[in-house]
Amino acid sequence: MTITPTSGAAAAERGPAFELPPELTIDTDIATRVMTEFIRGQLEQAGFERALLGLSGGIDSALVAYLTAAAIGPERLLCVSMPYRTSSSASLSDAAAVVAALGCAHETVDISPVVDGYFGSNGAVGAGGSEASPLRRGNFMARARMAVLFDRSVTWRGLVVGTGNKTETLIGYTTLFGDSASAFNPIGDLYKSQVRQLAAAIGVPDAILRKAPSADLWPDQTDEAEGGFSYPVLDRILFWRVDKRLPVDEVAALGFDQALVERVDGMVAAAEFKRQVPPIAKLGPRTTGIDYLYPRRRPGSARR
Amino acid sequence: MRFGSRVGCYARLVQSIRIALGQIAPRLGALGANLERHRELIAEARAKGADLVVFPELGLTGYQLQDLAAEVAMRLDDPRLSALAAATADLSVVVSFVEESADHRLFIAAALIEDREIRHVHRKLFLPTYGLFDERRFFAAGDVLRATPSRLGPGVGLAVCEDFWHLGVPQLLALDGAQILINVSSSPGRDLAATNEVGLGTAASWRTLIRTYAQLTTSFVVFCNRVGVDESISFWGGSEVIAPSGAAVFSAPLYDEGLFVTEINAGDVRRERVALPVLRDERPELQLRELNRIVAERAGLEADSTAEPGALPGGDVAADDGKGDPIGFRSVAR
Numbered sequence: 001m002t003i004t005p006t007s008g009a010a011a012a013e014r015g016p017a018f019e020l021p022p023e024l025t026i027d028t029d030i031a032t033r034v035m036t037e038f039i040r041g042q043l044e045q046a047g048f049e050r051a052l053l054g055l056s057g058g059i060d061s062a063l064v065a066y067l068t069a070a071a072i073g074p075e076r077l078l079c080v081s082m083p084y085r086t087s088s089s090a091s092l093s094d095a096a097a098v099v100a101a102l103g104c105a106h107e108t109v110d111i112s113p114v115v116d117g118y119f120g121s122n123g124a125v126g127a128g129g130s131e132a133s134p135l136r137r138g139n140f141m142a143r144a145r146m147a148v149l150f151d152r153s154v155t156w157r158g159l160v161v162g163t164g165n166k167t168e169t170l171i172g173y174t175t176l177f178g179d180s181a182s183a184f185n186p187i188g189d190l191y192k193s194q195v196r197q198l199a200a201a202i203g204v205p206d207a208i209l210r211k212a213p214s215a216d217l218w219p220d221q222t223d224e225a226e227g228g229f230s231y232p233v234l235d236r237i238l239f240w241r242v243d244k245r246l247p248v249d250e251v252a253a254l255g256f257d258q259a260l261v262e263r264v265d266g267m268v269a270a271a272e273f274k275r276q277v278p279p280i281a282k283l284g285p286r287t288t289g290i291d292y293l294y295p296r297r298r299p300g301s302a303r304r
Numbered sequence: 305m306r307f308g309s310r311v312g313c314y315a316r317l318v319q320s321i322r323i324a325l326g327q328i329a330p331r332l333g334a335l336g337a338n339l340e341r342h343r344e345l346i347a348e349a350r351a352k353g354a355d356l357v358v359f360p361e362l363g364l365t366g367y368q369l370q371d372l373a374a375e376v377a378m379r380l381d382d383p384r385l386s387a388l389a390a391a392t393a394d395l396s397v398v399v400s401f402v403e404e405s406a407d408h409r410l411f412i413a414a415a416l417i418e419d420r421e422i423r424h425v426h427r428k429l430f431l432p433t434y435g436l437f438d439e440r441r442f443f444a445a446g447d448v449l450r451a452t453p454s455r456l457g458p459g460v461g462l463a464v465c466e467d468f469w470h471l472g473v474p475q476l477l478a479l480d481g482a483q484i485l486i487n488v489s490s491s492p493g494r495d496l497a498a499t500n501e502v503g504l505g506t507a508a509s510w511r512t513l514i515r516t517y518a519q520l521t522t523s524f525v526v527f528c529n530r531v532g533v534d535e536s537i538s539f540w541g542g543s544e545v546i547a548p549s550g551a552a553v554f555s556a557p558l559y560d561e562g563l564f565v566t567e568i569n570a571g572d573v574r575r576e577r578v579a580l581p582v583l584r585d586e587r588p589e590l591q592l593r594e595l596n597r598i599v600a601e602r603a604g605l606e607a608d609s610t611a612e613p614g615a616l617p618g619g620d621v622a623a624d625d626g627k628g629d630p631i632g633f634r635s636v637a638r
Binding site: 279280281282283284285287289290291 | 435436492493494495496505535536537538
């Protein structure tokens with residue numbers, strides 16, 4: 001099954017924007033209803049009226065921006081673009097298109113000085129040495145963006161909305177305490193294919209729907225080239241394995257390469273730690289997170 | 305003399321029982337590795353002359369399984385269990401694992417395996433789901449409590465951890481013929497304290513419980529608790545064997561992994577029960593009568609003798625008699 005984006009005849013002429021596996025198709029009206037209520041509820045319980053998020057120019061953060069604007073009004077949303085000097089210019093222009101469409105507040109914070117100040121640049125050797133691997137650099141960038149967002153959350157007086165999707169969360173294609181950090185996340189239970197379906201339905205610009213997903217940590221990086229999979233295939237494997245609890249061989253019997261299913265399984269298992277709060281050594285009679293258990297927000301905990 | 309030597313052989317078996325406590329640190333979810341560890345320690349116990357080898361609760365799987373429970377579950381006809389049983393010739397071994405029933409319920413089970421056969425399976429009766437525990441979310445509770453005869457001579461009663469936080473369990477096992485009560489545990493250590501004998505509230509509680517049960521049932525209590533760490537929780541070991549007098553025969557160290565071998569004289573049960581015949585004097589028919597009454601009262605089938613006047617059937621507090629009369633069903637109750 002394929003979805004044709006709603007944004008104009010020119011887009012339709014170029015063919016479907018993406019492949020949507022039938023088993024992953026969702027009711028976008030209900031999903032939108034649930035997520036906008038969720039965003040309002042989270043802010044209300046915490047005593048906040050405003051929200052902010054890192055707007056990369058990619059589909060995940062674009063969708064969250066649309067959902068948040070729909071939930072609380074664009075005037076209460078701040079989108080922050082945080083490019084590094086090698087970030088693609090398309091990222092910035094796509095982010096600008098989202099901001100223009102929504103009419104929300106927008107800031108650009110260049111994280112190059114932070115990252116280069118640490119790793120060094122132009123021959124200068126920083127604290128981490130100039131030979132830092134792309135992985136180290138990418139993780140550091142994600143954490144620099146997290147630091148910016150949580151700092152701006154104070155001045156904007158809003159909560160940081162998470163933009164990670166279920167696919168990347170499950171396979172661990174996230175930076176711990178980086179892009180995975182947020183006050184709450186409305187789209188963390190949507191596979192990438194479902195993010196695309198919803199983004200198309202809610203009116204995210206066609207250019208964003210069509211471009212290859214990328215962490216944009218170095219030029220021409222794409223998720224699918226780096227991971228060696230396509231999102232529709234990966235999403236389907238995860239769906240049958242995780243949501244439907246099929247064993248590996250039964251998933252393979254649906255027509256997937258057994259080695260790929262096993263590899264995905266390994267990625268999911270290896271990333272369990274990224275999805276959980278670090279364990280605290282149990283010593284006393286009541287330990288936070290273990291047997292001191294309260295809702296995150298309860299009477300008395302709202303900011304005002 | 306042939307007759308005499310047979311008696312002697314029988315007497316040796318009955319009177320002296322060497323017990324090996326496998327105070328191990330199972331690897332969470334690693335069934336194969338834990339099976340291998342069990343086989344190693346069974347062989348070591350055999351070499352040390354053990355008659356009975358006891359492993360802790362979920363020793364074959366680890367404790368904090370959560371969604372792994374279904375992945376490590378075994379039916380009683382699982383070939384991996386049969387292979388383990390094959391190592392129990394002339395031995396009694398207690399192992400614990402996730403048992404899957406034919407209707408796909410998952411139980412925390414302890415099995416007495418003797419001479420290559422599963423002699424008895426006890427499914428954990430009480431699943432703690434409070435404090436740091438969440439067992440009822442992942443497991444079904446057992447419905448059967450039975451003592452079992454054993455090649456060791458005296459009858460054996462199996463229980464798993466929380467089962468021993470319920471008074472009726474050791475008592476029923478003793479009334480049913482058990483003289484050796486075996487509790488296998490994965491007890492998470494907590495309540496760190498300098499104010500009790502062993503510096504750990506959990507250990508102090510357990511030490512009190514098993515001494516009390518041994519004395520009140522005039523039975524041996526064998527307590528085997530694991531060590532190691534699952535996620536946030538550390539298991540404190542401290543396995544013990546308590547005599548029918550309530551005195552400790554053996555106490556393993558806290559937190560140290562090891563196979564600890566000790567010996568009991570099964571004749572102690574007879575001596576204690578003759579000298580202190582409290583088990584003889586138990587009144588199961590009295591308990592049964594009163595329990596039937598209490599159950600009927602709780603179910604609202606009989607008037608509750610201790611409830612407030614005007615309480616609904618099965619309840620014990622009468623709704624407020626004030627002016628507002630906010631509770632709509634009161635008039636129905638009357």
